[in-house]
Amino acid sequence: MSRSRRAWIGTSWKMNKTRAEAVAYLAELREWSGTSSLDVDVAIFPPFTALATAAAQLTPARRAPSADRPGPSLHLGAQNMHWQANGAQTGEISVTMLLDCGVSIVELGHYERRQHYGETDYSVNLKASAAITAGLQTVICVGDSEQDRQYAVAPEVVARQVKVAARGIPSHALASVVLAYEPAWAIGTGGQQAEPAEVEAIHRVIRTALRQSHGPQGAERVRVVYGGSVDAASADRYATQTTVDGLFVGRSGLTATGLIGVIEEFCAAAPDAASELVFLEGSAHDSC
Numbered sequence: 001m002s003r004s005r006r007a008w009i010g011t012s013w014k015m016n017k018t019r020a021e022a023v024a025y026l027a028e029l030r031e032w033s034g035t036s037s038l039d040v041d042v043a044i045f046p047p048f049t050a051l052a053t054a055a056a057q058l059t060p061a062r063r064a065p066s067a068d069r070p071g072p073s074l075h076l077g078a079q080n081m082h083w084q085a086n087g088a089q090t091g092e093i094s095v096t097m098l099l100d101c102g103v104s105i106v107e108l109g110h111y112e113r114r115q116h117y118g119e120t121d122y123s124v125n126l127k128a129s130a131a132i133t134a135g136l137q138t139v140i141c142v143g144d145s146e147q148d149r150q151y152a153v154a155p156e157v158v159a160r161q162v163k164v165a166a167r168g169i170p171s172h173a174l175a176s177v178v179l180a181y182e183p184a185w186a187i188g189t190g191g192q193q194a195e196p197a198e199v200e201a202i203h204r205v206i207r208t209a210l211r212q213s214h215g216p217q218g219a220e221r222v223r224v225v226y227g228g229s230v231d232a233a234s235a236d237r238y239a240t241q242t243t244v245d246g247l248f249v250g251r252s253g254l255t256a257t258g259l260i261g262v263i264e265e266f267c268a269a270a271p272d273a274a275s276e277l278v279f280l281e282g283s284a285h286d287s288c
């Protein structure tokens with residue numbers, strides 16, 4: 001079985017790292033990507049305070065593989081944004097500000113933001129629409145809680161999150177959307193890794209929800225990835241699932257070495273891409 005979408009691996013640093021630490025991390029990542037031939041999208045989500053510094057480390061000349069040498073593409077991401085272009089929103093960041101810092105992808109709807117900062121499916125949708133209209137890629141996080149799992153309602157909970165988040169997004173724009181399935185019970189300290197078969201089942205639910213909202217072609221454009229206590233030792237378990245297009249990692253991506261380990265293990269175990277099926281615009285090479 002071959003993979004039809006380019007692999008995507010992302011990591012959020014959450015509320016970690018100074019600018020100096022960001023520089024050291026990205027120097028190590030850049031050095032690795034300069035020698036690696038893995039054809040994979042790698043997205044790094046530093047805190048807002050390190051974005052401009054990180055962007056300087058990841059200028060296009062430094063981060064893109066050349067036409068004759070395929071390799072990882074490094075993308076700079078932000079961990080959140082407001083949907084308004086500007087205005088009286090103390091403490092918030094707009095899409096214009098993110099673009100000004102060199103950001104190309106924004107993370108929306110992470111469980112921690114839903115749980116502690118009042119993020120809802122509807123605010124995620126407003127943010128996703130604003131981001132995509134402005135030309136940013138998005139990674140939209142969805143996931144069931146421990147209670148949803150106990151009550152066996154995870155499929156409908158996740159399907160609803162997906163449908164609300166993706167509402168109104170044009171079908172062609174779904175190529176710039178990554179959906180990260182991150183069950184609340186699997187992420188962070190004390191999280192329990194989801195079994196690959198469980199991930200596979202929910203990823204199918206996500207794809208079905210997208211088919212219902214955007215038709216089969218639109219649904220095929222979205223990359224669906226898993227996040228929750230993954231490290232280099234476990235990345236291969238998910239890579240062999242054909243519904244898993246990549247991974248989103250937290251703790252194991254806090255060091256460049258840890259992230260590189262996850263990327264290499266995932267890519268080593270992932271089936272090759274069928275190049276004729278790659279829907280991602282601008283993706284010229286086969287996936288890892």
Ligand code: PEP
Pocket residue numbers: 182186187188189191227228229230248249250251252
């Ligand atoms: C996360 O919080 O999104 C996450 C995937 O964290 P971890 O990998 O540390 O479980």
